[in-house]
Amino acid sequence: MMSKEAPRKRFLAIDTSTAMLSVAVVEGTRVLKEVSSSAERNHSLYLIPTVKEVLHALDLGEQDLDGIIIGRGPGSYTGVRIGVTVGKTLAWVWKKPIVGVSSLEGLALAGWQHGLHAEGAEASAGELDMLPLSSIDAQQDQHWIVPLMDARRGQVYTSLWCGEVAADSTPWANLEEDRVRLMKEWVNQLAEKAEVEGTPSSIWVVGDVELHRAEAERLGTLVRCPVQIVGHTIEARWLGLTGGKRLMQGEYDDAHRLEPNYTQLAEAEAKLLGKS
Structure with a gap:
């Protein structure tokens, strides 16, 4: 008898919101491959090569992925912007659904x-x-x-x-x-x-x-x-877990409108800090 179990979907997860650059491919609750490295101020140089490294290690191409999950912050302004920009670009070029999740x-x-x-x-x-x-x-x-x-x-x-x-x-x-x-x-x-x-x-x-x-x-x-x-530091696998759940439920973001979440101090706290 053939199994009626739905095929598992694979998602690429990326986070660059801190000094740690982390990229993973997850399949449901399984981590197929994850690479994390300290790349502060160099995320723009190492993110795409790390994505290629992870996919090559699994012998996967973009056709084998079912979606992209990106940590949209908060965190380092430059780091978050780089990660979100790369995630949106890959989603558009590969024609994949994307979801931004809280870093x-x-x-x-x-x-x-x-x-x-x-x-x-x-x-x-x-x-x-x-x-x-x-x-x-x-x-x-x-x-x-x-x-x-x-x-x-x-x-x-x-x-x-x-x-x-x-x-x-x-x-x-x-x-x-x-x-x-x-x-x-x-x-x-x-x-x-x-x-x-x-x-x-x-x-x-x-x-x-x-x-x-x-x-x-x-x-x-x-x-x-x-x-x-x-x-502890961020590991992309956990973004893959939270974002993967959303994608499996049919939730995704508009790749053109997805924005980083930089966050700000509440007004009262900002005034307090200004007095210090």
């Missing part, structure tokens, strides 16, 4: 999963390199994930995500949007949110943490749960 979401997933496995949590079973994303159940054991990218002068690109530890999927939801925030004020806001809305099982501060470790540690003194601090 911070990819960083949140990468840092959180790395931290869990470092703690000894069970890895994905079988051939799965990642667990599929699913909607979150408010009654389950929840963890807050706070991704950080340094934005200088005490600022960070950040957001807030909520995840659960499950055996067969990654329940996942966004709680606070991508923005540039003053780290000191962000810590206070997170503590207040936990007090008003309920304290999670744990809080994970992940990503570019070293310059903001003192504030991350201060968060641990303000909330009634463990605060884990995990330094």
Whole structure:
């Protein structure tokens, strides 16, 4: 009897929002190939050769891809612009659907999963390199994930995500949007949110943490749960997971209108920073 299982789709995922350049090809939850390297200020030189390297290693051409996923920021202004421009160009030339996803979401997933496995949590079973994303159940054991990218002068690109530890999927939801925030004020806001809305099982501060470790540690003194601090970099595979889910659901962006997400400080925070 012939299997009725739908053929798996392959997606090219790219992120250049930080000093790390990362390119991956994913097939569902499998990572077929990923190359990440530190290429600060040289993304324009190395991005296309890295894409070619990944495809050549898999013996794939553009005809073997079903879509392109691009990290649209926030992050480095130049890096984000380069990644989005290359992704849009490839989508137009190859006639592939494209979707832009939050680089911070990819960083949140990468840092959180790395931290869990470092703690000894069970890895994905079988051939799965990642667990599929699913909607979150408010009654389950929840963890807050706070991704950080340094934005200088005490600022960070950040957001807030909520995840659960499950055996067969990654329940996942966004709680606070991508923005540039003053780290000191962000810590206070997170503590207040936990007090008003309920304290999670744990809080994970992940990503570019070293310059903001003192504030991350201060968060641990303000909330009634463990605060884990995990330094990690973006891996394109996680953008492939989030963007791949959207593409499989028939969602995609207009390649001509897709714009980077640079984000800005809220007006009150901008005034506060101007006085410092």
